[in-house]
Amino acid sequence: MSSATTKTATWVAADWGTSHLRLWPMDAEGSPLTRIDSDRGMGAIAQEDYESVLIAELEPYLPTSGCLTVVVCGMAGSRQGWAEAPYAATPCSPPSIAAATKVATVDARLSVHILPGVKQIAPADVMRGEETQIAGVLAANPDLDGVICLPGTHTKWACVSGGRINRFATFMSGEAFHLISTESVLRHTVAEDGWDDDAFAQGCEIARKDPAALLSAMFSLRAEALLADLSPVASRARLSGLLVGAEIEAARPSWSGRSVIIVGENGMASAYAAALSQQGADATIANAEETTLAGLRAAHAHLNQEV
Amino acid sequence: MSSATTKTATWVAADWGTSHLRLWPMDAEGSPLTRIDSDRGMGAIAQEDYESVLIAELEPYLPTSGCLTVVVCGMAGSRQGWAEAPYAATPCSPPSIAAATKVATVDARLSVHILPGVKQIAPADVMRGEETQIAGVLAANPDLDGVICLPGTHTKWACVSGGRINRFATFMSGEAFHLISTESVLRHTVAEDGWDDDAFAQGCEIARKDPAALLSAMFSLRAEALLADLSPVASRARLSGLLVGAEIEAARPSWSGRSVIIVGENGMASAYAAALSQQGADATIANAEETTLAGLRAAHAHLNQEV
Incomplete structure (x- = not known):
């Protein structure tokens, strides 16, 4: 050869x-x-x-x-x-x-x-693009009656049953995190990287209790840095927790009492899983690349059937 | 002379x-x-x-x-x-x-x-700075038992009674509006200026019903522009309504059944007043410059008393 x-x-x-x-x-x-x-x-x-x-x-x-x-x-x-x-x-x-x-x-x-x-x-x-990842999840779980969460710049929550996407919602949480942490007054307060599980969980809990007050809880990070030396890494993780926590609270009717599959490959998928499990939800993580490939493979298989 | x-x-x-x-x-x-x-x-x-x-x-x-x-x-x-x-x-x-x-x-x-x-x-x-505007409001309304709303880049809501500031909250709504409308995916969708009262009221109402879903309702503006030709001016006013509406919902325990004085001089003060009145609240507007001067004047008067 x-x-x-x-x-x-x-x-x-x-x-x-x-x-x-x-x-x-x-x-x-x-x-x-x-x-x-x-x-x-x-x-x-x-x-x-x-x-x-x-x-x-x-x-x-x-x-x-x-x-x-x-x-x-x-x-x-x-x-x-x-x-x-x-x-x-x-x-x-x-x-x-x-x-x-x-x-x-x-x-x-x-x-x-x-x-x-x-x-x-x-x-x-x-x-x-996400519809193909959803197809990949459904290829592996044809009877899934639950919600598929696809974290990213624009995170999607898709409710599926009987092999169909019934409805979905997109949250600009990833993009908001980027803009708020690098361009707003919080840029003085939020570290460029680093993580703190407890601070993330705290942010999720603050948002769960009062999700409407998201933009106030964010400013509080700046004030807590000034008044109580909140660390930049804790501030970063708390900001992420506030955004993910508000999102999970808004999506509650979709995931409550149902199966959740998170499609992701990096730390954010784990963070969403942690935040959901904090709320008693049972979420599993599917690898993003494998899921995309499974969706494209399913499409290609149907192409061959048609030929 | x-x-x-x-x-x-x-x-x-x-x-x-x-x-x-x-x-x-x-x-x-x-x-x-x-x-x-x-x-x-x-x-x-x-x-x-x-x-x-x-x-x-x-x-x-x-x-x-x-x-x-x-x-x-x-x-x-x-x-x-x-x-x-x-x-x-x-x-x-x-x-x-x-x-x-x-x-x-x-x-x-x-x-x-x-x-x-x-x-x-x-x-x-x-x-x-806002504390001096609050002093200005209290100089004119010494018995005020209510809330003072100071719209801006970082909007403040201060609960006052007996001449004291009991508590307050800052919302990054103004800054978020600026960043989201000029730097996010919505920059393609949101006009640089212009206003639409109905679209603003619509945004307020969407946020009131589901304030946790703020970042999803924002993405919906992009989708509605793609799918239903939502106009850039309507998109701008709706985005503002979403932010102000979520803020008013979060602040509800502060203003519900109490007097509200909004300190402002531009369109935003009127927008906050309209959004509050939509919720049955009775808000009056105090001119921002006069209020600042009243606060500084009160401080100066006390200085003279001390001398």
């Missing part, structure tokens, strides 16, 4: 978001041969660049004859992305590959399918 | 904040001769510059003999300001001139008194 043979991919799974592009060329058994990470996300490239970016990243895997199927989730399917993949509306199953947008490429070696996002009319909400 | 005579001030009222310096040279009847506005706030000058800044601004009013009393409120009294005026602790009356810090000046023509701020130990909170 030549070395070229080791580069034979049967298809490619792709997560193309605002700030990143991740590609997993897959072997015949549906396992990733490798993971390609790029910063050529939607925010960094123009509409006409998508195809050339993909070819540059996948060059070693492109076939000499026939074409390579690429199944894409994420913001590449938005109006400002590569090609619009119109939203499915809740209540709905995570959109199947049949609803994907097939992109016209100049290079015949590519067959690109972009999966749709999901929208909710009232309260208005949208997701792009 | 020479033209110099028209510049005779008996004393000077001063509001020296983070981003501004305002000076009101006063006539013998306690009316301002003029208002001097400067951008030489605490954030723009070093500790050793305060005296020279004051002399430069007040030069035309400095006496040829004797000295000019300047009564200062605001951040100039913080540890990072001109000279620290230690906080009074709640419950307390707004600090009197007896508690002021007398600043040592090189120029003998100045006699500068900086009024203390007020702190609260639990929940930790601080104010500097």
